[in-house]
Amino acid sequence: MTRCPPASGPAILRASNQDTVSQPRRTALRPSLGRRVATVAAAALIGIASALQPAQAQGGLPLVRDAETEELMRDYAAPIFDAAGISRQQVEIILVNRNDFNAFVADARRIFINVGVILDAETPGEVIGVLAHETGHITGNHLVRLRQALANAQIMAAIGVLLGAGAAAAGSAGGGAGAVTAGAGLAQRTLLAYRRGEEAVADRAALTFLEKTGQSAKGMLKTFSRFADQSLFSAQYTDPYSISHPMPRERLNALETLARQSRYFDKPADPALQARHDLVRAKLLAFTSHPNVVARAYPRSDRSLAADYARAVATMRTSSRREAVEAIDALIRRQPNNPYFHELKGQALLESGNPKAAVEPFRRAVALRPREGQLNIWLGFALVASNSNSLLPEAERILKAGLQMDPNSPIGYSQLAIAQGRQGKTAEADLSTARGLMARGDFRAAKRYAARAQKNLKRGTPAWLQADDIVSYNPPDFARQR
Incomplete structure (x- = not known):
């Protein structure tokens, strides 16, 4: 963890x-x-x-x-x-x-x-x-x-x-x-x-x-x-x-x-919603439990999509990258337009040390759910981790878009800071670091980075005002963090 x-x-x-x-x-x-x-x-x-x-x-x-x-x-x-x-x-x-x-x-x-x-x-x-x-x-x-x-x-x-x-x-x-x-x-x-x-x-x-x-x-x-x-x-x-x-x-x-007085009391669950529910349960169990627990809950005889999902996650956590990708590709063949199967493939590749290969599945996930901020942040993360200067402007743009949709992602801000810092945008990188620290609740460190950013930003610009808001912010219990 x-x-x-x-x-x-x-x-x-x-x-x-x-x-x-x-x-x-x-x-x-x-x-x-x-x-x-x-x-x-x-x-x-x-x-x-x-x-x-x-x-x-x-x-x-x-x-x-x-x-x-x-x-x-x-x-x-x-x-x-x-x-x-x-x-x-x-x-x-x-x-x-x-x-x-x-x-x-x-x-x-x-x-x-x-x-x-x-x-x-x-x-x-x-x-x-x-x-x-x-x-x-x-x-x-x-x-x-x-x-x-x-x-x-x-x-x-x-x-x-x-x-x-x-x-x-x-x-x-x-x-x-x-x-x-x-x-x-x-x-x-x-x-x-x-x-x-x-x-x-x-x-x-x-x-x-x-x-x-x-x-x-x-x-x-x-x-x-x-x-x-x-x-x-x-x-x-x-x-x-x-x-x-x-x-x-x-x-x-x-x-x-x-x-029981309701006319809807015996109405069954929507099959599509039940199917999504089963997938999420399988995914969460596989990520939070020992593989033996997953194997008991989803034996090999269970060929449902949810069972295959759970086993793919368990494989990703315990086996080689090749085996994990093969298991996830099998999921994708069954549901090619499921963005979260592509997300899982990108995650498996990224965590196994191959961020360049992770870019494409994350692109596919974003194409299927363009308004999902977390998927955009995954893609930006993979682009930054690819260590290619030519990808940094795109990474910065995508991370900013993802943070617009999901503004409470500390990792999104830290990756944005890396992308900006590598492009020589030191003040912007300091501001992104400050915003990430704010999202984490580390107000003292956030103020320090925001003050440093403010010194190198043009007074009155949106970025300067964002930094000023952080420097001026005083939560009720901030005194205890000093």
């Missing part, structure tokens, strides 16, 4: 610490309440804000960039967003490189979904149901309300601590401990009641969106049934999604009653 390929393709699964995104912090307690208050309040919040906590604990979320998977998620979500009255450009679906089943909204603009959701889902409807439910949270403005509920719960827990401290000071240590426990328990019960209400609202909203778009809720019920059953087991075995989205059996029964 140390290699740094372009910002596309599931090869990024092996560079998970490079693309991170900070998560919302819980409302802080007043410092004067002390560490004991914070501890009790945190205990009261267990299971309520759990979806936000792993990223906070690690400083960021490990993200996956894969054009094929992202395109499928956008196509799943597009009719849901339309039914919800949300612009398709308003909400971004971000893939998280974790295999557990989890999804959550961080704000009104982003839905985070773990790779594990896709790997576990046998049908498109299971993923679409999750996206519809999370969209219900966005349209219900639930995140803002949850933050207020968290703040209120912390206040309740803090009151319990203060009452306990007062009782202890009066000589009743047992009474003090009881007050602390009562405060934490009341906070937790209040949050659970709040969360159950909001989850039920999101359920109904999801059913409405599915009905408006003529889709079955059967997949959503299958997913939620899993978590209702998990409530029978110890919390240590419970999936994060079932903790942050509590699903008691009675709530599932009510949801199923409503879902």
Whole structure:
């Protein structure tokens, strides 16, 4: 997981610490309440804000960039967003490189979904149901309300601590401990009641969106049934999604009653969408699992396209370049106009040290999906890696086009900086490096490169203004990076 390929393709699964995104912090307690208050309040919040906590604990979320998977998620979500009255450009679906089943909204603009959701889902409807439910949270403005509920719960827990401290000071240590426990328990019960209400609202909203778009809720019920059953087991075995989205059996029964009233309940998945879903699952499994796992999931007797896709990826990861290219060429013969098969061939050639040979399959992928930024960045990467000065102007143009479509690609900016630097465009290269560092979240280094670029750019030009924006940028927590 140390290699740094372009910002596309599931090869990024092996560079998970490079693309991170900070998560919302819980409302802080007043410092004067002390560490004991914070501890009790945190205990009261267990299971309520759990979806936000792993990223906070690690400083960021490990993200996956894969054009094929992202395109499928956008196509799943597009009719849901339309039914919800949300612009398709308003909400971004971000893939998280974790295999557990989890999804959550961080704000009104982003839905985070773990790779594990896709790997576990046998049908498109299971993923679409999750996206519809999370969209219900966005349209219900639930995140803002949850933050207020968290703040209120912390206040309740803090009151319990203060009452306990007062009782202890009066000589009743047992009474003090009881007050602390009562405060934490009341906070937790209040949050659970709040969360159950909001989850039920999101359920109904999801059913409405599915009905408006003529889709079955059967997949959503299958997913939620899993978590209702998990409530029978110890919390240590419970999936994060079932903790942050509590699903008691009675709530599932009510949801199923409503879902079965739809005339679309028994409507099967679109075959073309199911086929794409199967390909993405196969690809993700092959990139994230040991080859033995792939072999068990897709035995040689399985001659489906998805099985061949998984085996081709596994071959690329474990065998010679010749064997990998042969396996991928077989895929291309079956689907010549699948851009992601050509992308995979280009990736196999590039990673095996033959960037010149990788250029042509990447060109074909871009020709099939010209508006896909990640594919353009792959092509630009191969052109730069070919070490031909005659290709640098084209590489610069293609990388700029790719970054216009996908402006959050650190690798795209780093390759652009190399192309510009080799052409003697030092100031432009420094600015591209700064923009890439900004995309990575390394604001201090970004400011340093932007300041250096600014000195050699003409004042008032677009490039100078971009550098000035970076130099002037101060995120809320920037002081801690100094």
